Amino acid sequence: MWSFKSGLAVALVLASTLAVAAQETYPTRPVRMIVPFAAGGASDMIARLVAERLQARWGQGVVIENMGGGGSNIGVAALARATPDGYTIGLINASSHGLNKALYKERLPFDPERDFAPISQLAITPNVLVVNPDKVPAKTVPEFIALLKQNPNKFNFGSSGIGTSLHVGMELFQQETGTKLAHVPYRGSGPMMVDLLSGQIEVALDGAAVAWPYVEAGKLRALAISIPKRAEFAPDLPALSEFLPGFDVTAWHGLAAPAKTPPAIVEKISRDVREILATPEVREKLAAAKIIALGMTPQEFKAFLDGELKKWAPVIEKANIKLD
Template structure:
């Protein structure tokens, strides 16, 4: 009969066995730790709100209006981080590349849906790489004229343009801006001879229309509200489908040109893979902020109306406007590289 002989394990073998046992014992603890981390309720740390336009501009102001009510609702500090440039695309790209956990959000302007139409290449897909969270405010562009310009209403302006033998210049805040889009939409809807004059921002354009260098200007409402109220400029029409409570006496362009609507909205987005629960919490916080009288008054002071929409409502805006502005830009030959 043969007998098996148990040989003593080498030191290396004993060490390997001990390591296997230790690892085996740690597995449940590691799994539990991972599960707990995954289950940590949102938000578990401060939330960063990335502003896609320069500090001090309207998007930055909108972010600061929302900062305190958003922090209060989420129970975490909200940090504002400015990453302006390239029509909002630099800040947007930063958010697209951020961790999709709800702790990095984007606040941007309606140029968000114009950019795919005017830039030949973007470093992200506007529809696929970002998740809509909430439309937070709405602001019209306004068409103003120098007091010496004959027409004082949109019907008068359209008739004046029909009788004109030359193109009528209008200024905007820049090529591809919401004010440019408003001007081109009016030109396309009426077929009348308006000529675009691009400025480097609304400020220089306002100076020129006040000085009579150009007769007409499409520009954001806050840039000229005081000039209109004091009679230094004539308000012809606002670009949104309805009149604005900021200047309720000024007609909407849609009252003369049916279907005309260019809304310079402000909205919040998140990286595309952000968990639905995190998006819902931020959405609910922004909806509540839109109902806050203090927030409403703060936006009205900026020429905007607080909204606070669902993510679905913002998604519908994005999906409607991108093809609309692509068609307009193609017809008007608007392109930036």
């Protein structure tokens, strides 16, 4: 005799069977991977490295589609609108899922909490607090903080643009240290670095991949790294968290699918990606570019993303950062 309980049991068994089948057969055709930046940057490099190895593992093409613009909003919005069948995945980042909700508010073309199924964090790109040694005499973080407190607004910090992680990261630094610098935004890290090297500005928080060659050449002085612990490529350089507990400002890169993508497929992609990121070959390739591989389960990544939104919204509000 049929009953609700027996019917429910059959449904659960069927759902479980279908989930296992989805994991075993996926993918059966090429997968599109959206990268919300132009080709050639760190996000593109990470995506291609992972895509190549997923393709070899799956026996199906993984096609990179670069969709830059709008502070990554264009590509991430396209990911949110894609069919949730596992055949479109894409990169998300510190701006799209950390900063942009507070910066763009109702103009943001997606909801970072509602519109995505987190798959895994992929990697982080450490930032380094650097100064022009001819303009800033401080050689340590405590000396630098003391110098800034004695000279409010005397020193300028550059960033790759208003509302970027490098800008907001320095606002967090000022809020936590009680210091004040003048902000000079640029159209990207390249022109900002030119002015930092020439002394037109004195301070910047910039990606290690960009800044470190100048540190090694003695053209910039590195005071600290902005990840929670010291980096393997610079074990003598302290982390800012050693002076400011919990301080963590990184450019992170993650992988997500559209919301309502079958959980079994999300779990399979996440597991395969984490295994790829754990291989010495991939870790070494990323480390050579000052990028740190870091895989997460979908659940771990979801918790991380929730924390990013909670972390940056009050910083942006207190700094009164507004985009035109």
